[in-house]
Amino acid sequence: MIAIRTHGLTKRFGKLTAVDHLDLVIEQGTLYGLIGPNGAGKTTTLRLLAGLLEPSEGEIYLDGQRVRDAQQASRVIGYMPDFFGVYEDMMVWEYLDFFARCYHIPAAQRQQIVDELLALVDLTEKRDAYVQTLSRGMRQRLCLAHALVHDPQILLLDEPASGLDPRARVEMRELLRELRAMGKTIVVSSHILSELAEMCDAVGIIEQGRLLVSAPLQEVYRQVKQDRTLRLRVLSDQERAIALMRNYPGIGEVYAANGDHIEANFVGDDAATAALLTHLTAQGVAVVSFGETANDLEDVFLRITQGIVS
């Protein structure tokens, strides 16, 4: 089932087109990463989906239903903005209680929901602390919890990990995995690619308001990377190995990487790769290790967005 679908979604601010005919399809239960440089239109897209902005053109369908106003969107969507503040003079439980009231949750259930959410985001012992005393990571988790008070099926998280220390980042990632396990559709935007690569099922790459790619992660790699980076180590005579490879068809750039590794760009399928190894050993090169470097989202991103940014 498709949780989010947009059709020709466009948002203009004066002359600037922030989002340009976006056709987004996100399956239910996926953790979708929206990648793009700063100013690419990620935040605008999320705000459009949350009903905080009105599209200049195009339609949004949530759970198959056309969204016409913010009220309608607010019931199925939990939204966590990229920059958010907290109210002063408010305790952690009151903060969640306030948003639970905003969603018209009856008093009988409110208490229970607040406690469950605090447990979920691991803030139970901060229940009676003032919100402004929380650390950045805790606030981020609290903000995530606030987006969950009405148990939305769709979560829109704008840069949920920005500004977090590595530990808090790992915690946030764990939390998102857990939410996905609950069957929620989660859209996460980020310009930090590594954190998305580790957890997303699917990614969309957006630049200058246009969606360049949107597919499951593996498919993206396959689509984009026709060539691969090979990484090998030889026992001795590195120079000769490099020279040999330079002359091999399909090999692009070859260079000595850190230490005694050699890296090379190679266009060819698995059979061609195997043939290359055979060729090297046949020529008497003592190959210690031979392999392909892990797929790198950053690399993919750079390739896709190449030219447009510069």
Add this chain to the structure above:
Amino acid sequence: MLQPSSLPMYQEDHEMKIKLHYQPNPVIVKELRSRMRGWRAFAILTGFLLGTAAACYGLYRIVMATIYYNYGRSFGSPSALIGQTMFGGLALFELLLICFITPALTTGAISGEHDHQTYEMLMATPLRPRTILWGKLVSALGYIFLLIFAAIPLASVIFLFGGVAPKDMLKMLIILVATAITYGMLGLFFSALLKRTGRATVLTYAVILSTLFIPLFIYSMLTLTSQGREPSRAILYLNPLSAIASVLSLSTAFESGMFPSILGMPYILTSGAMSRVWGPQGLIVLRPLWQYTMALYGGLTLVLYLLSTQLIKPVRRWRIGWRGLLAALLVLALYGGAAWGGFRLTAARYSNAASLMGTPTPVAPWIVPSGVVAVAKEEENLKIQDQAQIYAAVVRQLVEHDSSFGENPHFPVVYIVRRIGSDDDSTEMSSELTEAILEKLSDFAASVEFVDDQLQVIAPTPPTGKVLNDGVIIILGDIGWEDETTALVDGSLHSADLVATGRTYRLQRVDGVWQVVGDTGTSWISQANQGE
């Protein structure tokens, strides 16, 4: 951590429960929780009450000092004067406080959500803009109302001194509350419009200060340049200071200039706010300014409220649908209708001139409201018995209910001045009439005597002597006519030269007997003797 199955799945049924359970506005709950937390709210309240108490005491000392300086110890009872001065001083003190506190509480209400970056989170919830606006308004005003109402017990010290009617106190409260609501709404409007607390605060204060001082400035400039011509009172309609002054103006200590001189207040504050002016046919009672102010403030608040509900929205801020527009116009039309109806219903109180004080004093014609008709003296057409009934009823009303000394005070003697009307055009009551009045008052607790002149029974220490024998003096006016069945009579009760109360009574024949059915809604308290 939770298992997926234990997360509450209540989405379906909570929709139904919304209708069944009343829930308080979340914004009010949140705002009040954080506002009333800690020491700040209570420190402000305490400071406010201490300030009010200090102002009361200060005013008391100032009045006493002024009286001793001007009159020495020969001044009779200054009690009413103290009461009135305190009343006026407190009203202005609280009004100014409201003008300065209200913006501080409201200009950050909407823009603060932008500043703190909580606005989007709020907007992503199903809360409707008007719920948010209403919550912000109620919680901010709730605190101001707390201040105003907490000062009431303190302000009731005024009643210990007397000189102020509870009705006047009520009017003052209405003005304070309405001003707080209007200025609060103004702050919210600018907050929603500008989205920046700093700018909203500056603009709100600018508008408030302009409504406070620009009308007074224009009015006084026009007064100075037009050589005695009274400028249109409409200039002052929006000014809350003039509204307060118009409540106070009904007590003549204020009107006679004593009050401003004590407080060091400029005369311009009071000159335009007078509700009783001399017309060609005598004293005209104009609709007090504050009623116009309240009607305008109500309309202004409504308009600002409707605009703000639109401005608070994240999208389509300036696009108003025809349905919204129609609803807004309907609300405004209903309000306008109600206000117009209220003015129409009470028009009779003000548009008729009553021949209260006898001689017409020449006055610029533009003051006289249209619809004022000269009322012929028709008491000749009344039988002596009718006149006696009317005057006796007025005397009873004054002594037993309106003396401002409480119910049934026991004055041993009631002196009724035989002369009717003011000095220049006074007539003496016939002996036939005085006897008839005495007969009607035969069951009266106090002994009743007629005197030729009030000076006969005032202790000979002018100008503030007490009435001899702890009695009271009653001065009656001519019988005028509001319409064919309603007589108007001016009556006043003096317990000392400066301690007096007066009203214009309405009388109608009920079951064949003339009875007081009300007054014209205006009264004055403590007037220096007309005869001086």
